[in-house]
Amino acid sequence: IANDERFEMHFHGRSQGESLKIQEYCKRHLIKNVYFHGEYLPEDRYRFAAETDIIQNAQDFDNVTQFAVSNKFYDSAIFYIPQICTKGSFMGTNVVKYGLGLAIDLKKDNIPQLLIDYMQQISWEDFYKRCDFFVEKISNEYNAGVEIIHSIIEKSEEEKCEKTS
Numbered sequence: 001i002a003n004d005e006r007f008e009m010h011f012h013g014r015s016q017g018e019s020l021k022i023q024e025y026c027k028r029h030l031i032k033n034v035y036f037h038g039e040y041l042p043e044d045r046y047r048f049a050a051e052t053d054i055i056q057n058a059q060d061f062d063n064v065t066q067f068a069v070s071n072k073f074y075d076s077a078i079f080y081i082p083q084i085c086t087k088g089s090f091m092g093t094n095v096v097k098y099g100l101g102l103a104i105d106l107k108k109d110n111i112p113q114l115l116i117d118y119m120q121q122i123s124w125e126d127f128y129k130r131c132d133f134f135v136e137k138i139s140n141e142y143n144a145g146v147e148i149i150h151s152i153i154e155k156s157e158e159e160k161c162e163k164t165s
Helices: 018-030 042-050 069-078 088-097 112-123 124-164
Strands: 010-012 034-038 081-086 102-103
Touching: 010 124, 034 069, 069 081, 069 088, 081 088, 088 102, 102 112
Parallel strands: 010 034, 081 102
Antiparallel strands: none
């Protein structure tokens, strides 16, 4: 995608770790279509969503982080934005399973052509339905977790009362 005039890549977040490596790489290779915007503030996410066509969520994972799920994964479904995840990672498996975007191999795939094909062929109506399904599923799982925690706390409180009586 570097210097491919069909694409712009915008990074939002503090300049640290991987972001600094990407910035250095872009400077060294005179890449002109990658932009860095500074710290990501929660109140800015609505503006970011309105300006975003697809979320880049693909990373070169190690054995530990390949099972991680980023906030961007959930934000993409909430804001109805397709995303790109890494093939073989937990997010890559789930982006395909739930129809929320593409899973790519960063080292093998022709990423620019995959992106163009995907965006030209997407059925937005179906995509919105898949996002709604996923958000509802996650919300239900969250609520079930909250109920379990509340029942554990209540049981613990009851046991404390029994011991003191």
